[in-house]
Amino acid sequence: MRFLSVLAACFLATAAVADPSFWRHEWPDTDFKNTSITNWVEIMSGGPPKDGIPALSDPQFLRVADESKIDGIEPVITVELPGAKPRAYPIRYLTWHEIVNDKIGNVPVAVTFCPLCNSGLTFDRRVKGKVLSFGVSGKLRNSDMVMYDRETQSWWQQAIGTGIVGEMNGVELKQVASWMESWDQFKARNPDGIVMAEPPWNRSYGRNPYRGYDSSHRPFLYSGEMPPHGIPPLMRVVRVGDRAWPMDRLAQERKITEAGVTLTWEEGQASALDHGVISKGRDVGSVRVKDQQGRDLVHDVMFAFAFHAFWPDGKWMRGG
Structure with a gap:
């Protein structure tokens, strides 16, 4: 696969046989006794360590008319909630960060994108009376991102929005309707909308490290x-x-x-x-x-x- 030559430096695959004791060294505050995982070989390292792919929090936004870096055909994740301006989260940024912790009106959300599954989902971050903040664990299961929350150090499966390890095992996140569309399509429908601004990280935004x-x-x-x-x-x-x-x-x-x-x-x-x-x-x-x-x-x-x-x-x- 052509993209592996690009990924080699950042996403070195480690297929080590995993069990709770193996991962506990990296995650001392995670309750591995509370889990729905029955076959720990399913958990693999995607290469980067915990937070090696840095999730974003409290992003900045621009008015649609003020954004000039994004090409019209580029994909964005759109979230439209009642009483708030429609928001676009460009995939050019999510490719490198995978999770954005944000608040739209009174709703704290996590906008997520797993490139290896092309899965783009938005979740309500309110769980059991807490507002969780999500990060990227660096782990994969069935090639899908395993997220974690910083409050309980629990692991979450992104594709199904469910806790799989730790205090939040078995808890389902409430999903918020969102969808992927082009930047032009978002602008045409939401000329008064807003778009996430380029994050202050040294990343090749607009490039795809998963070529082909x-x-x-x-x-x-x-x-x-x-x-x-x-x-x-x-x-x-x-x-x-x-x-x-x-x-x-x-x-x-x-x-x-x-x-x-x-x-x-x-x-x-x-x-x-x-x-x-x-x-x-x-x-x-x-x-x-x-x-x-x-x-x-x-x-x-x-x-x-x-x-x-x-x-x-x-x-x-x-x-x-």
């Missing part, structure tokens, strides 16, 4: 089952609950209404995991998911292998 990843034959640091029905493991699927709609079907039909939801596809969003420069990535389109009342639904646009890993009994909405 979503055209690879196999996921990085993943040894689980591949998806059924001949679906390529790195095909994007739209997950709603335990159902997944393959992106090739949605791109062809452009609008699908079934199982109580309506999915629409529109061209104009670059893949963040294709070309070495995000703005030059191939067009993978943007997806919106709404319920029967036209309200935005919580969903994810993730790779097929990740859906199969975390929802092995999930339903594949292939049509026909």
Whole structure:
């Protein structure tokens, strides 16, 4: 895979056999006795140590009209909450930070992006009377980011928003509806919106260190089952609950209404995991998911292998 030559310096894979005692040296304040993990070999190091990928907190924002660095086709994660200006979180920044701890109105949120799964999810950070602050553990499970919270040092699986190790084991984060679209699409709908400003870190913002990843034959640091029905493991699927709609079907039909939801596809969003420069990535389109009342639904646009890993009994909405 071409992208490995770029990743080698930053993401050296370590496939050490792991168990609680192995990880306890790095995480002395984590309660490893309280866990839903039964096979610790599933937990792998992605290369960087704890906080080696620095999560962001209290980001700064610009008005849409004042942002000039982002190309129109670049992807952003959009969050629109009642009573607050719509916010765009550019993937050019999330690629290098993976988590943004923010507050929109009265709602503390964590906007997350796992490049290896293409999973972009937003969570409410209020849990059991606490407001948690999330960081990047440096660990992967099924090639998906394992987050941690700084208050209890518990581990959380990003793709499912659930605690897997520590005091918060088994706790589910409430998800906030958000979606990925192009910067142009966000601006056209929200001319009075705001966008996260470039963070004050020395990173190659706008570049993709995972060049060619979503055209690879196999996921990085993943040894689980591949998806059924001949679906390529790195095909994007739209997950709603335990159902997944393959992106090739949605791109062809452009609008699908079934199982109580309506999915629409529109061209104009670059893949963040294709070309070495995000703005030059191939067009993978943007997806919106709404319920029967036209309200935005919580969903994810993730790779097929990740859906199969975390929802092995999930339903594949292939049509026909």
